[in-house]
Amino acid sequence: MDVFQGLAQGFQVALSLDGILFVLIGVSVGTVIGMIPGLGPITAIAVMIPITYGMDPAIALLLMAGVYYGAAYGGAASSILLNAPGVSEAVATTFDGYPMAKQGKAGKALAVAAIGSFVGGTISVVFLTFFAPLLSKVAVSFGPPEYFALMLLGLTAIASLSEGSTIKALISGVIGLMIATIGIDAQTGTLRFTFGSPHLMEGIDFLVIALGLFALAEVTSLILGRKNKMDDMHNVGSLRLTKEEYKEMGPTMGRQSVLGFLVGVLPGAGGTISSFLGYISEKKLSKKPEEFGKGSIKGVAAPETANNAANNGAFVPLLSLGIPGSGTTAVMLGALIVLGIQPGPLLMTDHPDVFWGVIASMYIGNVFLLILNLPLIPYLSRILLVPRPLLISLVIVFCVIGVYAISFSTFDLYLLLAFGIIGYLMRLLNFPAAPLLLAFILGGMMEQAFRQSLTISNGSLSIFVTSPIAGTMLLLAILSFIVPLIKNRKAAGKENIDKSA
Amino acid sequence: MFGTTNRKISICLIAVGIFYLILSFRLPAYAYVPIDSDMIPIGLGFLLLILAVFLFFTNDQKTNDNDERIPKKELPIVLGVVGFIVCYIFFLEILGFILVTVLFLFFCSMFLGYKKHVVNGIVSLAVPILIYLLFDSFLQVQLPTGILPF
Numbered sequence: 184m185d186v187f188q189g190l191a192q193g194f195q196v197a198l199s200l201d202g203i204l205f206v207l208i209g210v211s212v213g214t215v216i217g218m219i220p221g222l223g224p225i226t227a228i229a230v231m232i233p234i235t236y237g238m239d240p241a242i243a244l245l246l247m248a249g250v251y252y253g254a255a256y257g258g259a260a261s262s263i264l265l266n267a268p269g270v271s272e273a274v275a276t277t278f279d280g281y282p283m284a285k286q287g288k289a290g291k292a293l294a295v296a297a298i299g300s301f302v303g304g305t306i307s308v309v310f311l312t313f314f315a316p317l318l319s320k321v322a323v324s325f326g327p328p329e330y331f332a333l334m335l336l337g338l339t340a341i342a343s344l345s346e347g348s349t350i351k352a353l354i355s356g357v358i359g360l361m362i363a364t365i366g367i368d369a370q371t372g373t374l375r376f377t378f379g380s381p382h383l384m385e386g387i388d389f390l391v392i393a394l395g396l397f398a399l400a401e402v403t404s405l406i407l408g409r410k411n412k413m414d415d416m417h418n419v420g421s422l423r424l425t426k427e428e429y430k431e432m433g434p435t436m437g438r439q440s441v442l443g444f445l446v447g448v449l450p451g452a453g454g455t456i457s458s459f460l461g462y463i464s465e466k467k468l469s470k471k472p473e474e475f476g477k478g479s480i481k482g483v484a485a486p487e488t489a490n491n492a493a494n495n496g497a498f499v500p501l502l503s504l505g506i507p508g509s510g511t512t513a514v515m516l517g518a519l520i521v522l523g524i525q526p527g528p529l530l531m532t533d534h535p536d537v538f539w540g541v542i543a544s545m546y547i548g549n550v551f552l553l554i555l556n557l558p559l560i561p562y563l564s565r566i567l568l569v570p571r572p573l574l575i576s577l578v579i580v581f582c583v584i585g586v587y588a589i590s591f592s593t594f595d596l597y598l599l600l601a602f603g604i605i606g607y608l609m610r611l612l613n614f615p616a617a618p619l620l621l622a623f624i625l626g627g628m629m630e631q632a633f634r635q636s637l638t639i640s641n642g643s644l645s646i647f648v649t650s651p652i653a654g655t656m657l658l659l660a661i662l663s664f665i666v667p668l669i670k671n672r673k674a675a676g677k678e679n680i681d682k683s684a
Numbered sequence: 685m686f687g688t689t690n691r692k693i694s695i696c697l698i699a700v701g702i703f704y705l706i707l708s709f710r711l712p713a714y715a716y717v718p719i720d721s722d723m724i725p726i727g728l729g730f731l732l733l734i735l736a737v738f739l740f741f742t743n744d745q746k747t748n749d750n751d752e753r754i755p756k757k758e759l760p761i762v763l764g765v766v767g768f769i770v771c772y773i774f775f776l777e778i779l780g781f782i783l784v785t786v787l788f789l790f791f792c793s794m795f796l797g798y799k800k801h802v803v804n805g806i807v808s809l810a811v812p813i814l815i816y817l818l819f820d821s822f823l824q825v826q827l828p829t830g831i832l833p834f
Contacts, residue, residue, distance in 0.1 A: 230824075350742055354697065354735045361704060361728050368721035371714055375721060376707055406762055407754065409796060572796035573807060576789045579769060584815060587776070588825050596773040600766070611753065612693060634719040642718060 186312060189535060193543030196241045196536060205242055206544060209249020210551050214559075216250075217257020219581065224494075224511045227254035232518050240522040241540035247518060248544040251511065252304065252552045255454075255494065259296040259487055260563050264289060265578060267398035271389060271624050272454035272490045274617065275462045277397065279475060279482025286478050293560045294424060295480055296487045297553055299436055303488035304549040306440035307447070307495035312542055314499075327635035328646050332656035334625045334632065337456045339660040342618045349664070351614045359619035362387060363626020370634060382594040391595050392623055394582045395602025396609070396616045402575055403607050409571040424480075432484040435465050443489030447496020454490040454497075454511075459621055461489025495545060501526055502538060688744045697736035705729035761796070768792045780830020785812035 196202055209231070216227040227250045235243035258273035263280035276296065283292035325333075342352040365376045366386030377383040439461045446457040465485040466475045475482045494511065501512040519526050519537075530538050569577070586599050609616050640646035648654045708725035754762055772788045789808035798804055819825040 348742065350735060350738050354732065354739065357728055357732050357735060361725070361732070364725050364728070370719075371717055371721045373711060373714075373721040375711060375725065376704075402765070403754070403762060406765060406796065407758055570798055570800075572793045572798035573789075573804065575765070575796055576792040577811065579765075579772075579792070580785055580789060580811070580815075583769075583772065583776075584819075584827075587827070588819065593773050593777055596776070597770075600769055600773070604766075612689065630724045633724065637719045 189539040190312065190543060192536060193539030193541075194546075196540040197245060197543040197547045201239075201242050202245050202544070202547070205246040206249040206547050206551050207555070209246045209251075210253040210548065210555050213250035213253020213255075214257040214260070214556065215253075217254035218261045218563075219257075219585070224251050224254040224258075225514050227251070228511065228514045228518060232514075232521055235518065235522065238522075240519075240524055240534075241536050243518075243522055244537065244541050245544040245547070247515065248541065248548045249551065251494070251515075252300070252491075252548045255491060256297065256300055256552055256556055259300070260293060263292045263296065263483070264563070265398065266401045267578065267581070268393060271393065271620070272458055272494075274393065274397070274455070274620060275458040275486035275490075276483060278462060278486075278617070279477070279479045282476065282478035283480075283483065288478065290560055291424065291428075291480070292483050293563060294557065295432065295483045297556045297560070298424075299432070299439075299484040299487035300491045301549050301553045302436040303440045303443055303491035304495060304545065304552075306437075307444040307492035308542060308545045308549070310441075310444050311495050311498055311545070325652070326650070327632040327639065328650050328653040329656070331629060331632035331636055332647060332650075332653035332660070334456070334629045336656045336660040336663070337460060338618070338622055338625060338629075339663050342664075348613070351612075352618045355609070355614050355616065356618040356622040359622025360626045360629070362392070362619075363623050364630070369627070369631055380594070382592055386627070387598060387623075388586070388589055388595060389624060390586050390589060391599050392602050393620060394585055395599045396606035396620060398578060398582050399599065399603025400606030400610060400616075402578060402603070405571060405575050405578070409575065428480055432480050435481045435484050436488045438468075439465070439485050439488040440492045443492030444496040446489070447493030448499045454493045455621070455624055457493035457496075458486035458490040459617075461485040498541070498545075502530060502541065690739050690742050690744050694736045694740035697739065698733060701729050701732040701736060704732070764795055765792065768795065777828045778830060780832050781827040782812045782816050782832060783830060785815075 197206070212231075213224070213227050216230070217224065228247055231247055231250050235246060238246075255272065258268065259276050259280070262268045262273040262276040263284050266277050266281040268274045268277050280292045280296065283289065338356055342349065342356050363386070365383055367373070367384055368375055374384065442464065443457040443461055446460060447454070462475075462482060462485050465481050466472050469475065469479075469481060471479075497512045498515075501516060516526060524530070524534055524537055582599060583596055586595050587593075589595075606616055609619075636646050637644070646653075647657055705726065708722050708729050711720075711722040711725070713720055713722065768788060768791070772784055775784045786808050789811060790804055793804050793808070794801070816827055819827050
């Protein structure tokens with residue numbers, strides 16, 4: 184069956200009355216779940232699995248695809264409106280999304296996020312349709328050294344491009360890596376830095392750090408600013424984007440759709456790395472990099488487009504090899520198996536309706552997301568009209584529930600409070616929090632990849648240089664440091680000359 | 685000598701680095717593992733020390749666009765909210781999610797200066813109950829019931 188015949192069959196399933204109805208339900212439920220901190224696409228899909236028992240597999244997958252897109256968008260909405268990224272993929276969206284909301288452009292930011300998600304999702308589905316078999320071959324050739332190099336590149340890139348001092352960003356990253364070493368070592372089973380506490384054996388949860396450093400730390404600013412009228416903030420602003428704004432974000436979305444998709448295809452990389460890489464690469468390319476972090480449209484468009492494109496890219500190894508490339512696709516794999524379908528090379532021949540149904544549902548899910556969410560934006564943004572004191576209490580409650588619902592331990596809640604205080608101190612002392620969080624997310628995987636590589640090479644570091652892919656990425660990682668340093672030196676030198684003149 | 689902020693932070697970070705390194709060196713070693721579990725922590729500990737030394741010799745940034753310092757007048761408010769959070773966490777499993785959340789939302793909002801007590805009361809009651817129902821029946825997540833019978 185060729186691609187077009189397959190797609191036609193897929194659309195037949197997706198465009199049936201049942202199909203449309205369930206995508207619609209999925210998108211709405213997903214958006215609501217995604218807005219709650221701590222509940223991202225993974226939880227949303229996991230919650231849906233019991234509901235799909237006994238459903239036609241193709242229809243069940245349509246529902247899940249809808250939930251998946253909805254939850255990703257819901258996460259972006261809480262990042263933009265509350266500075267509370269519920270999942271790691273949404274962290275980069277806060278960098279410019281929240282400043283935009285503060286300036287009274289919440290509506291615009293949400294519209295940009297919706298359009299970015301749509302463009303990223305749609306372009307990457309086209310890639311998925313045509314390049315799935317080809318790309319999965321490249322991803323398979325990645326071993327531990329290549330993964331390590333890729334993750335290191337992601338980290339150095341974010342550290343070198345953070346606002347302010349590069350050394351502070353690096354320290355922040357190293358501390359993130361240190362926090363990631365807490366818990367049982369995956370290779371030897373050694374307990375590290377647990378201080379005898381059983382609560383620390385499994386390490387610290389991502390949410391504790393993300394909600395502490397970002398949302399709870401923001402509470403202090405909210406408290407200090409509670410008496411300010413915040414007129415701008417109350418103003419959701421128009422959703423309409425001007426022609427210039429479309430022109431501005433067009434190339435960004437095009438580039439990030441491709442880049443995000445490619446990153447997503449690599450197993451383990453996924454939405455988080457792609458959203459950070461997307462943000463950073465656009466900042467690098469921009470003629471006005473100083474606008475980033477202060478409410479730049481491109482700063483919202485880039486991570487949202489890249490992260491949606493990467494999420495679709497992650498379906499390449501899942502559908503063609505049966506290997507999930509991200510947490511979300513891992514849950515999807517579970518859902519497929521529950522429905523009696525084993526993804527893998529035989530999926531296309533054994534269950535063409537499912538294979539193409541999933542792909543067609545992605546086209547449809549994207550369209551519905553846009554149609555549903557654009558009119559909903561004014562209602563979503565009403566969160567901003569909630570009086571400050573009430574909003575502060577509610578944000579705290581949501582943070583607490585988000586953490587408690589995962590760990591069921593009050594110990595983690597005290598940790599959450601501690602990270603909130605650390606987050607505030609970091610702001611006070613101009614330490615960027617994003618490198619810490621990204622380093623923490625990647626820390627565990629990086630350490631495993633590094634040690635596996637050294638085990639393969641009998642302890643020789645040359646393995647990172649002899650592999651051409653790993654070598655190139657390491658070189659890029661080093662360059663990403665040196666180039667900004669030289670630029671800074673040059674700028675400082677110029678200033679001195681100006682002063683002496 | 686410790687005049688600048690960067691130097692003070694640097695000294696704290698060096699202390700953290702040394703503490704982390706001592707713990708790393710005390711991790712048990714295994715005979716037949718080619719790359720043991722203490723390798724990465726030791727490397728990270730030294731990396732932090734090196735970066736902290738660099739920071740020691742870096743000049744403070746002069747421009748601070750968004751000053752996050754808490755004014756003296758506001759300090760009791762911020763500490764009060766921290767106290768509210770500690771009480772909330774402490775009583776969560778003892779009194780149960782609904783009861784503690786209702787009390788927290790109402791009194792914390794009032795403490796922060798929200799004066800519409802009727803609206804405050806309605807929100808403080810409705811939100812916890814809705815969240816509890818959502819988690820309990822839809823997400824199948826059991827939140828602590830505490831002293832309430834449901």
